[in-house]
Amino acid sequence: MIDSRGRLFGRINLFDAAIVGFAIVLIPIAYGTFLLFRTPKPIITSVRRVEITKEERRVGGPGLTVKLKVQGTGLRPLLRAFIDDVPAIGFVFENPNSADVLVGAVPPGPHDLILYDGAQEVARSAHTVTVQPAPPPRLRIVGTIIGLDRSTADSLATGQNGIVQLGPVRPDLRRLRVGAGEIDLPIEGAWARDAVIRAGCDPDPNAGECSVGGRTLSATPPPVVTIAGPSATINVAVSEVLPDAAPREALVRVRFHGSAELLDLIKGDDRDLLLDQRAATVADVGRRQGNSGETVIDATLRLGADAIQDGWRYRGRVIKPGEMFTLSTARYVVTGSILGISVSEHAAPKGEGQ
Numbered sequence: 096m097i098d099s100r101g102r103l104f105g106r107i108n109l110f111d112a113a114i115v116g117f118a119i120v121l122i123p124i125a126y127g128t129f130l131l132f133r134t135p136k137p138i139i140t141s142v143r144r145v146e147i148t149k150e151e152r153r154v155g156g157p158g159l160t161v162k163l164k165v166q167g168t169g170l171r172p173l174l175r176a177f178i179d180d181v182p183a184i185g186f187v188f189e190n191p192n193s194a195d196v197l198v199g200a201v202p203p204g205p206h207d208l209i210l211y212d213g214a215q216e217v218a219r220s221a222h223t224v225t226v227q228p229a230p231p232p233r234l235r236i237v238g239t240i241i242g243l244d245r246s247t248a249d250s251l252a253t254g255q256n257g258i259v260q261l262g263p264v265r266p267d268l269r270r271l272r273v274g275a276g277e278i279d280l281p282i283e284g285a286w287a288r289d290a291v292i293r294a295g296c297d298p299d300p301n302a303g304e305c306s307v308g309g310r311t312l313s314a315t316p317p318p319v320v321t322i323a324g325p326s327a328t329i330n331v332a333v334s335e336v337l338p339d340a341a342p343r344e345a346l347v348r349v350r351f352h353g354s355a356e357l358l359d360l361i362k363g364d365d366r367d368l369l370l371d372q373r374a375a376t377v378a379d380v381g382r383r384q385g386n387s388g389e390t391v392i393d394a395t396l397r398l399g400a401d402a403i404q405d406g407w408r409y410r411g412r413v414i415k416p417g418e419m420f421t422l423s424t425a426r427y428v429v430t431g432s433i434l435g436i437s438v439s440e441h442a443a444p445k446g447e448g449q
Contacts, residue, residue: 135169135191139220142166142208151197155184161198161226165208167218170194174217177209178224186210201226231295232305235259235337236312237371240329241267241287241319247327248286256324260370262289291370292331293339294322305336312336335410342373342399344439345407349420351392351431358382358392360427368423372443373399373410375422393434396422399443400436407438 147162176183176196187195210218248264267285296305308321317333367375375398400407421430
């Protein structure tokens with residue numbers, strides 16, 4: 096009890112002491128329970144860019160551009176991710192120490208990764224998301240620049256619009272196919288030039304595809320694509336595509352069978368109908384009789400070969416012994432069987448303008 100001067104007098108009974116002691120014991124227990132069962136605050140320790148899987152591309156849609164691997168502690172499934180003030184497409188929880196963040200269109204440059212629990216910011220990693228525009232894959236388009244007036248056709252030159260090779264000016268003809276037949280229709284007042292053009296693929300979230308000017312190159316029939324340049328815009332009717340990497344010089348031995356009249360047309364220096372430096376050229380011609388008396392030509396062709404995972408390609412076709420090879424020139428077309436191939440360590444010689 097307390098007297099009139101504020102002094103405590105009397106004795107604390109046993110019951111009061113028990114209550115005080117019990118309360119003192121409960122304090123560390125309660126604090127320990129709080130520490131044990133409280134939701135830990137998320138902490139981001141690292142952020143790195145990783146490859147996007149095909150499934151993630153399918154789910155994320157065309158807007159998915161970047162995938163981030165986030166590592167730290169206290170991560171949980173219901174968090175939301177933002178890149179600065181732009182919400183991420185998705186936050187994919189793996190475990191309390193790892194998650195993936197799927198990012199849409201974000202301007203190039205450094206950005207903060209921010210995690211929210213509801214409306215409350217719970218973690219931030221400053222300037223750890225750096226978006227750099229990835230250089231698009233590049234290739235070479237082999238085709239015809241169409242729809243030109245005469246002055247534009249005459250003024251075209253290598254170096255413009257990515258042009259690396261140009262054929263002569265000729266009338267613009269459009270091929271019309273009806274059933275099994277086809278004709279070339281002249282376009283009044285229009286001119287064309289065959290060309291090889293170096294181009295970059297449009298940004299495309301679909302792996303394995305390449306579009307130029309919004310047109311998919313793998314379309315059937317091959318598309319007409321628009322390529323803009325600093326001084327002009329050209330329309331190109333695509334006939335085939337080639338890698339942009341320099342090919343390797345190769346010697347390919349091919350055995351051609353056929354009538355003597357046809358094989359007599361094969362001469363040294365005959366060139367495949369291709370403007371690019373890869374074009375096969377007849378380097379050597381050897382004539383002999385086959386086992387059944389027919390004429391056989393064993394020709395050596397010099398060409399530019401493109402490396403693939405398990406061999407070599409020429410104009411998109413595998414070249415190795417046993418495969419068929421077609422040589423198409425301005426005077427004839429012959430098909431034979433490849434006997435052997437020898438690939439140099441050196442790049443194929445570059446053509447004019449390359």
